[in-house]
Amino acid sequence: MSECIRGTKDENDKPIEIPSEDDGTVLPSTITAQFLGACGLSSRSPVSQCMRGIWLVEGILHAPEAGWGNLVYVTDASSPVKAKRAVQKTSDLIVLGLPWKTTEQDLREYFSTFGEVLMVQVKTDLKTGHSEGFGFVRFTEYETQVKVMSWRHMIDAPRCDRKLPNSKQSPDEPLRSRKVFVGRCTEDMTYGEVADVFIPRPFRAFAFVTFADDQVAQSLCGEDLIIKGISVHTANDEPKHNSNRQKEVEELTGGNSDFSKYMVSML
DNA sequence: GTTGAGCGTT
Numbered sequence: 001m002s003e004c005i006r007g008t009k010d011e012n013d014k015p016i017e018i019p020s021e022d023d024g025t026v027l028p029s030t031i032t033a034q035f036l037g038a039c040g041l042s043s044r045s046p047v048s049q050c051m052r053g054i055w056l057v058e059g060i061l062h063a064p065e066a067g068w069g070n071l072v073y074v075t076d077a078s079s080p081v082k083a084k085r086a087v088q089k090t091s092d093l094i095v096l097g098l099p100w101k102t103t104e105q106d107l108r109e110y111f112s113t114f115g116e117v118l119m120v121q122v123k124t125d126l127k128t129g130h131s132e133g134f135g136f137v138r139f140t141e142y143e144t145q146v147k148v149m150s151w152r153h154m155i156d157a158p159r160c161d162r163k164l165p166n167s168k169q170s171p172d173e174p175l176r177s178r179k180v181f182v183g184r185c186t187e188d189m190t191y192g193e194v195a196d197v198f199i200p201r202p203f204r205a206f207a208f209v210t211f212a213d214d215q216v217a218q219s220l221c222g223e224d225l226i227i228k229g230i231s232v233h234t235a236n237d238e239p240k241h242n243s244n245r246q247k248e249v250e251e252l253t254g255g256n257s258d259f260s261k262y263m264v265s266m267l
Numbered sequence: 268g269t270t271g272a273g274c275g276t277t
Contacts, residue, residue, distance in 0.1 A: 092275080097272075098273095121275075133273070134273055135275090161273080183269030183270080198271060200270095200271055205268045206268090206269050206270065208271070235269085236270095237271095
């Protein structure tokens with residue numbers, strides 16, 4: 001049953017009515033349509049007088065247990081960072097692990113299947129003119145960039161990683177990684193529902209697993225899991241940068257209930 | 268046997 005929720009940008013302002021969906025949830029786009037740059041809600045608890053955020057699951061705002069009620073919901077302020085994120089521009093992606101023989105034409109052909117390509121480069125040694133095994137690609141549409149970033153690619157070779165170049169990593173926005181470090185694994189473990197797996201050869205008892213979903217990946221981080229009698233350790237793929245972020249996300253995702261669905265089974 | 272491997276001549 002659809003209803004109207006009282007929302008405002010400032011608690012002292014007169015609230016305006018925000019329509020909910022038929023199932024009682026609210027879409028962030030509905031919020032954004034009324035309050036530029038905002039996409040979340042919180043309300044002041046009549047009991048504790050504290051502001052409480054509204055639960056956001058897979059991009060949808062869910063009513064509190066007691067329903068939306070007659071409370072006034074305050075939209076989240078649009079911080080400069082969020083405002084910047086709304087306009088997603090494409091950037092060059094570095095493509096690593098290219099075979100020596102791969103040419104710019106090969107790269108363009110390959111990436112054109114995902115969307116319009118603005119530019120490709122294969123970096124070559126100035127003296128010898130031969131490929132250095134990496135290059136860059138730039139797409140017209142940010143959508144295409146996201147698509148290409150999401151999955152493992154094979155360009156005349158078993159694996160070609162692509163990611164934002166070091167020069168383009170923004171320190172205020174560490175991408176929530178879909179990749180997890182798996183320690184103490186055994187060689188015969190297999191991984192389900194994943195985008196990529198990296199196992200060092202020769203085998204060294206750890207692996208990197210990239211999941212299709214960053215929420216799943218993050219919910220696994222930091223867990224010690226028993227799988228078929230073997231204790232497996234999972235952690236963030238690059239522990240040095242984002243331990244705080246990781247804790248935050250762990251609290252939000254509330255443990256590893258999805259684990260059995262997604263992770264490891266023994267052969 | 269608990270953190271791979273690579274980063275842009277103009």
